[in-house]
Structure formats: C-alpha cells, structure tokens
Amino acid sequence: MAVAATGHVTGPGDAATPGPAGPDPAVAAGPAGRAPYGLLAPGLLWLAAFFVAPIAVLFVTSLMVPVPGGDIGQFQPALDVGNYAQAVVEYWQIFLRSFWYGLLATVFALLVGYPLAYVIAVRARGRPTLQQFMLVLVIAPFFTSFIVRTLAWRQILADEGPVVGVLQALYLLPPDGRLTATSIAVVAGLTYNFLPFMILPIYAALGRLDLRLVEAGQDLYASPFTTFLRVTWPLSLPGVVAGTLLTFIPASADYVNATLLGNPGTRMIGNVIDAQFFNVVDYPLASALSFVLMAAIVVLVAAYVRRAGTEDLV
Amino acid sequence: MSVAEPSAGPSPGPAPAAGGADLHLEALTKRFGAMTAVDAIDLTVPAGSFFALLGPSGCGKTTTLRMVAGLEEPTAGTIRIGGADVTGTPPHRRPVNTVFQSYALFPHLSVIDNVAFGLRRRGRPKAREEAMAALELVELAHCAGRRPGQLSGGQQQRVAPARAVVNRPAVLLLDEPLGALDLKLRRQMQVELKGIQHEVGLTFVHVTHDQEEAMTMADTVAVMNGGRIEQLGPPAELYERPRTAFVANFLGQSNLVPGYATPTVGGALEVRLDAGAEQLLTAPRERAGGLSGRVLVGVRPEKVYLVPGDGSAPTDEEVPAGVNVLGPGKVVDVSFAGVSTQYLVDVPGLVTQTVFSQNLDQARVRPGDLVRLAWARQHTFVLPGDQDLSAGRAED
Amino acid sequence: MRRRVRLGDWLLPLLAVLAFVYLFVPIAYTIAFSFNDAPRANRVWQGFTLDNWRDPCAARGVCEAVATSLQVGLLATLVATVLGTALALALVRHRFRFRSTTNLLIFVPMATPEVVLGASLLTQFLNLGVPLGFQTVVIAHIVFCLSFVVVTVKARVATLDPALEQAAADLYAGPVQAFWRVTFPLLLPGIMAAALLSFALSFDDFIITNFNSGNLDTFPKWVYVAAVRGLPAEANVIGSAMFVIALLLVAIGRLASLRRRAG
Numbered sequence: 001m002a003v004a005a006t007g008h009v010t011g012p013g014d015a016a017t018p019g020p021a022g023p024d025p026a027v028a029a030g031p032a033g034r035a036p037y038g039l040l041a042p043g044l045l046w047l048a049a050f051f052v053a054p055i056a057v058l059f060v061t062s063l064m065v066p067v068p069g070g071d072i073g074q075f076q077p078a079l080d081v082g083n084y085a086q087a088v089v090e091y092w093q094i095f096l097r098s099f100w101y102g103l104l105a106t107v108f109a110l111l112v113g114y115p116l117a118y119v120i121a122v123r124a125r126g127r128p129t130l131q132q133f134m135l136v137l138v139i140a141p142f143f144t145s146f147i148v149r150t151l152a153w154r155q156i157l158a159d160e161g162p163v164v165g166v167l168q169a170l171y172l173l174p175p176d177g178r179l180t181a182t183s184i185a186v187v188a189g190l191t192y193n194f195l196p197f198m199i200l201p202i203y204a205a206l207g208r209l210d211l212r213l214v215e216a217g218q219d220l221y222a223s224p225f226t227t228f229l230r231v232t233w234p235l236s237l238p239g240v241v242a243g244t245l246l247t248f249i250p251a252s253a254d255y256v257n258a259t260l261l262g263n264p265g266t267r268m269i270g271n272v273i274d275a276q277f278f279n280v281v282d283y284p285l286a287s288a289l290s291f292v293l294m295a296a297i298v299v300l301v302a303a304y305v306r307r308a309g310t311e312d313l314v
Numbered sequence: 315m316s317v318a319e320p321s322a323g324p325s326p327g328p329a330p331a332a333g334g335a336d337l338h339l340e341a342l343t344k345r346f347g348a349m350t351a352v353d354a355i356d357l358t359v360p361a362g363s364f365f366a367l368l369g370p371s372g373c374g375k376t377t378t379l380r381m382v383a384g385l386e387e388p389t390a391g392t393i394r395i396g397g398a399d400v401t402g403t404p405p406h407r408r409p410v411n412t413v414f415q416s417y418a419l420f421p422h423l424s425v426i427d428n429v430a431f432g433l434r435r436r437g438r439p440k441a442r443e444e445a446m447a448a449l450e451l452v453e454l455a456h457c458a459g460r461r462p463g464q465l466s467g468g469q470q471q472r473v474a475p476a477r478a479v480v481n482r483p484a485v486l487l488l489d490e491p492l493g494a495l496d497l498k499l500r501r502q503m504q505v506e507l508k509g510i511q512h513e514v515g516l517t518f519v520h521v522t523h524d525q526e527e528a529m530t531m532a533d534t535v536a537v538m539n540g541g542r543i544e545q546l547g548p549p550a551e552l553y554e555r556p557r558t559a560f561v562a563n564f565l566g567q568s569n570l571v572p573g574y575a576t577p578t579v580g581g582a583l584e585v586r587l588d589a590g591a592e593q594l595l596t597a598p599r600e601r602a603g604g605l606s607g608r609v610l611v612g613v614r615p616e617k618v619y620l621v622p623g624d625g626s627a628p629t630d631e632e633v634p635a636g637v638n639v640l641g642p643g644k645v646v647d648v649s650f651a652g653v654s655t656q657y658l659v660d661v662p663g664l665v666t667q668t669v670f671s672q673n674l675d676q677a678r679v680r681p682g683d684l685v686r687l688a689w690a691r692q693h694t695f696v697l698p699g700d701q702d703l704s705a706g707r708a709e710d
Numbered sequence: 711m712r713r714r715v716r717l718g719d720w721l722l723p724l725l726a727v728l729a730f731v732y733l734f735v736p737i738a739y740t741i742a743f744s745f746n747d748a749p750r751a752n753r754v755w756q757g758f759t760l761d762n763w764r765d766p767c768a769a770r771g772v773c774e775a776v777a778t779s780l781q782v783g784l785l786a787t788l789v790a791t792v793l794g795t796a797l798a799l800a801l802v803r804h805r806f807r808f809r810s811t812t813n814l815l816i817f818v819p820m821a822t823p824e825v826v827l828g829a830s831l832l833t834q835f836l837n838l839g840v841p842l843g844f845q846t847v848v849i850a851h852i853v854f855c856l857s858f859v860v861v862t863v864k865a866r867v868a869t870l871d872p873a874l875e876q877a878a879a880d881l882y883a884g885p886v887q888a889f890w891r892v893t894f895p896l897l898l899p900g901i902m903a904a905a906l907l908s909f910a911l912s913f914d915d916f917i918i919t920n921f922n923s924g925n926l927d928t929f930p931k932w933v934y935v936a937a938v939r940g941l942p943a944e945a946n947v948i949g950s951a952m953f954v955i956a957l958l959l960v961a962i963g964r965l966a967s968l969r970r971r972a973g
Binding site: 005043044047053057109116119129132139254260270 | 934
C-alpha cells in the first residue's frame, strides 16, 4: 500500500481502475453533461472582460489612424492595416533578434536546467527530504525581485567586477572588452531569469519516469548514454517541450534584460513596444507590433508542438 | 420492513432501518450513448439476505450497483427500497451505503473519524461510541487514531465495511471489495463479511467477478452478461441446473456437446450427438428442462470419470445402467492439482472435454491413453441448442 | 570486485552543483551588497555596515512601494485563488461541450507575452477612461495569476480519487458538506501551492505592472526606476529580506507536509 507524494492513498483497486473505458477516472469522462456554470462563470467572466476584451480592443486599436490635426496620442477608429505593414517592414530585424535571443536563452537554459532537474528527480529519488531541499534551492532565488536579480548581474558583470577580470586574465576577453551592455549579457540574463520555468516541468516529467524502464534498457545492452538517449530523453520530452515553451515565449518578449544589461543595439521587440506606447505614444503601431509578435509566437509554437508531438501541455 | 422517509431537514439522510430492507429493481436501464450497459433488469432482493451479482468485466454489474447507490442516474426504470421509490433521490439521502472497490477511505481523517463520518452527517449524538463498536466488530479498535495510509491493505479492507455497516443502511452494497487481496486473506474476509451480515441482519448486495466468492457467500446469485441477468437463484441451483451456456461455462466449468433430442415415453430425453449418431446420451425427465430438438447436453467435469476405452464397447461392469458414456477419445493432457487431477480428452467431433478426478489412488491415466467418459445420468443438464457453447468460458 | 567509477557518477552531481552556484551568485551578491556602506550608488564595495538594515525605508518611496506590492499581491492572490480553484474543479470533474475551449482560454494568457497582456489592458483602460492605479494593477495581476492557479489546482484535483467524494455522498454528506469536509481539505496543499505561486508572480511582476500602474509604484517598478541613478542599498536589503522570509516559509511548509505524510 503506497502513499503517493500527494498524500493520496493508493488502494488496491486503483491499479485496476483504468478499466475498459481507458482514461483516468479522476478526470470526468463520458457524454457531455450540463456545464457547472456556478463554478465556471466568475473565472470565465473575468478572463472575458480582462483578457479577451482587451485583446480585441488591442486589435481594434491596431487599425486606428491618427486624428487629422489632433494632438499626439489621439486616434480614431478606422480599418487601416498600414500599421501592420509598418510593423513588419521597419522592425523585422528586431523581431528576428528577439527570437534569436529567446532561442539562445532557451537552449542554454535547457543545457543548465536539464542536468539539475535530472539530479533532483532521478538521482535523489527515494530521499524526499533531499529532493524537497533541492527544489526549494531552485525556487528560492526567485523570491528576490526579478529586477534586483538582474541588476545584481549587471554589477557582477560590470567592468570593474570579478567576472570580467577573470575572463580577461584567461584571454577569453580582450583587454578592453566588456560584458555589460552586450548581447552576451542580455542572453545570460534571459537564461538566468527563466531557468525555473525550464527546470520545474522537466523535473515533473522526470519525476514520473519509471526507473525500471531504464533498467530494462541496460538489460538490453544499451550503454548509459544510449539508455539516456533512447529511453530517458524521449520519456522526458513532454516536460522538455513545456519547459522550452515556458522559457522561449516570455524570453523573446522580454525587455527588462535588454534594457538593464544591453545597449541600444540589443533592443528587443519588447523595448520597441514599450517605447511606442509610452514615448512615441503611437498606440496603433504599438498594438500592431504586439499582434505581430503574438502571431509569430503562435506560428512558431504551433510548428514546434506539432513536431514534438505533445498534445496536452496544460 | 419499511424504511423511514428521508428527512429534508438540516440533517439529511434517513433514519437507520431496524434491519435490512427489500430492494426492487424494475426495468432498470442504463445507456451510455449508443451503448447499453444495463438492459431493463428486473430484480428483487429480499430483506436480510446476501445477494451476489456475478459476471465478467463489462457485464453491467457495477453500473447496476452504482445506480442503486445513487452514484449513477438510470436512463429508465425504478429502484425501490423497502417499498419507497428512491430512483430520483440523491445518494446522500438514500438509506444505502457502499463499500467501494478502492475502499475510498478519507486519507485526511483518522480511522475512527472515517467510520463515524456517516453518523456525524446524520447528526447521531453518540457517533464516536457507535464507530468504536463497529471497529471492535472488525477487530481494529486499536487502530482508531491512525490514518488510513498507516494501515496495511488487509486492515484498510476491514475499515471500509465497518464505515458502511455502522450506519445500518437498508441495503449495503459491496463493489468487488476483496479483489486485490491474496487468497488466504480473501477467504478470511469472505467469512468475516458473511458473519457481519448475519449478525447485523442487513441486506447485502455483493458485486463480483469471482464465481467461487459469489457461491460461497451468497444466498442468491444473479449471473449477468451483456447488461442482462442470465439466471438467478441459489448457488447450488445455478451450478447444478444452469439454463444457458453462459451460466454453465461462467460458473465453474462445463462440458457441452451439441445434439438432437427426442423425448421418450417416460419423459426422458434421448440425445443423438452431432459428433456421431451412434453416440447416445440420456437425460432423465427432471433434468430435461422440457426441451427437445436441437440441444446442448452438459455435464460438470467433476461428475465425470474415466473408463478405459481401447476400442471395444464398454462392458456392463465398467459402465452400469443409468450412466451416460461418451467417447472414445484420447487423453491429451494430465495436470496434477493437489486435490484433483485434471484430464483433457480429445473426442473426435467435439471440443476438448475436461474431467476432474479426485485423487483417490485410482489407476494412473497417461497422455495418449484411449478413454471413455462416463457419468451418472442424473448429473446431466440440458440447454437450448441455439447458443454458442463456448459462451462464458474463461478464455474469452 | 570494486565497481568502476563512471563518468556519469561524478559528472552529473558536479553539473548540478555548478548550476546551483550559478543560481545563487546574484543572490549572494544581493545579500552581500545589502551590507555595503554606499549611500547612493551601490556599485563598489566600500565597507560593511548594518545601517541599511537598520533603516531600510531611508530611500524615498521604497517602503511605500513594498507595501503596495504586498497589498496588490494579497488581493490578487485571494481573488485569483478563489476563481481559479472553481475553474479547476469545473474542468476536471465535469464534462461539458465547451470544456476544451475553456482549457484553451485559460492556457492562452500563460503563453501570451507580458508586453501584449500589459499593452492590451492598458489600451482597454485608456479607451474606457479608467484611471491607472491600484485597481488597474490588481485587475491585471488577477488575469495572469488566474491561469497559473488553474493549472496548479487542476493537477491536484486530477490526483484526487473521485471515489472519495462519492463515498462522502454515500455517507450522507450533501454536496456542500462533501466539498468542505472531503474535497477541500484534500485539495488544500494544491490550493496553498497555487496561492503561493500566485503571490510570488504578482509580487515579482514588472512588465504588466509597468504598463498599468500609472504613477503608482510597486517594488519592482521602484527598483527599475531607481536603477537608472544607481541602485540604493535599501533595495538589496528588501530583496534579501524577501528571499529569507520566502525561503523560511517554503521550507517550513515543505517540512510540515513531509512530516504530515510520514506521521
């Protein structure tokens, strides 16, 4: 009789419960019934009012034109798609740069985060106190404010800081080289800030890994590396997909790292949108840029997910 | 025996019945989309009896049980408990309690709080004392303060019925509660449950796919298949006089042979086998079931004994009058099973016949030997011939 | 025979340790420099002092910003947790025609970039003429916290054996009683985790807040603005304090749940 990690007692019948019907009985199956409106209404109304509607308003705004002869910031409803054209034509390089930085950050986060998740989920299995301790260590840094952390990196990577000194001594950096205000710092910041979003889903997937499958692989003449490649990695893929998505999407759209750790040449699309809203006060263009960003992300994610083959991410 | 009407006041749930009550199911049906899980079942369980619903997976027995508990809404039909129509009553207002297959013990409550749960919901003033008494009934009073997660499987298995029985429901439902226990523990629990039922006098409805369990524990057994009841009656009657091939094969094992039956003057049936018209089996009148024409003749393997069959017809010594003989056939398998030896015999034109011989120092029979199968005529049973003679077999 | 020490035996733990070091470097830096004796530009180490810790509110506006962040966080968490738990229960335990659409609707905010979320809400508030301030920040926070709460609680609800609620009904508990006595206590760890996550996300949020707060300062926003001139040590103090408090809370919570499972 096992007490699962959630405190739920696994009774003997549980092993037999996925009966002829197949799917998990904890999730309601069978023909559609009446919707539980009482439970759904408050949350859905909130999302409708403050997520769906704003997105719609954003879309409408993206089609607006300036009021002729009006002040800055005054626009009138129209059906002008010129903003979209402008968004793509003027800023396509920044879009590419943003996605490139996001991709780099995702890859690095995967390289750093996967071994860590593996150690916690697999190597430390059977020692729950150690596991919990390590998980706390993973999440804890993110209780200091995101801005504070990023600024700390700015100090650490500063010209007078230790890191630059070490790198110069090792001739990895030219004597007048710097780290802050470079794209390297921006990507490093992005990697760092989204690391838990990469680690936790992979940890969740690896936590469900049945180690007996790994043993079976070794029993069938696979070396440790081959076993990893052909057994562990494919089984952890849903977690990897979730982690990469949760990292790539916010990283591409971030602008704080670019502002604090970069320079005008490392501007990301988030910076542009922010500037358009608050400095230039060109709401339609800013809205159009936002939509292009969303559309690009949707396309990239859809292609990625289809190729990775994971259906249920949530 | 009647059950008090459920109260609509602050303590929902009916007053406990003095003992069990009758359960009536009338044309009870459940459809899931295009699939009919339970097909217009009619059933009466007398108060205070132990009733078993037996059948293979997917036959609709659990669905029927859940409808009685109120956890599933019937598509059609009515459910009456003690005369009161409870078809539309929600589960927390029915005088019915269930012992779930997975026990469903509340992990966040102690054992005693689990057992007292139903009592407290009904506002019983002495809930804790009654719960302790129930725990003593299952000899778990010393575990009262523990959580279910700290008990062994066998202990959890005893808390579940205690939690249900303590409420003295009009009908107690058991959904394959012994499924996951090992053999010894299961036998022990079967005896215990039967004892509880006798002591408290409740009406028990037990759902199981284990035919031995059903026969040992129940006063009445209903065999279900494909949403319908194939046969209903005391275990012995179902076993000795099955009325369909499914029941004959599902309950224990049977040898079934097809043939054409002609009634004789005395009412007995003479059956010429399809396998060979010279093979003649006789069924006495009281076993003939009023059938004629195409039939299946059946006999239980433990009623059959082997007679050497080396070609010549059996002598009167070997085969006295009043005995049916089948064969000759070749022994293809001999399995020693401790209590008995199982023989598989291949008779030309028939499916493999099974024979159970109690191990009583009789002569050894080896694979390859030629034998005849013999059994007393009154052990024969006859089934309508228009059925699949392998229905209900364990291999299905 | 002594087992050969393989590469994977020490390589993986080494990588893990390095990863942990990487995670904690800025934290260590933050904590260290919270003791720096540099009144304004906290860039170079100038000496150890406890002054910053003695009077963390010395920098103008920082404590008000922290208070605002806490208030926003608590309010947003409360609303998001209630709404989100209801949604999670509905999605797991009931089947209805637009269930997959609802799932999608809840997933999309998590996948939407913060700039877009913030910008869209800003546009709507501007169009409706709603003044930007405390209310708009809370509203915005509830939106993105909601999805995370739903996902977290859904995972917990899915592990809940439905037979338990059926058993409660079988044992004369009406729907409301069954919820409070069986479902809710068993969901509580998941709900607490969701609330904690929601609070952390809210407290730490910058981008969406920046778009929708007008003149109101939350802690992250205050730090961002102050960083232009050079981050004052008080920010380090507060960041370090947040870290230690949160660490203690989470550690206590995890140990408590471990002890509860074992005992």
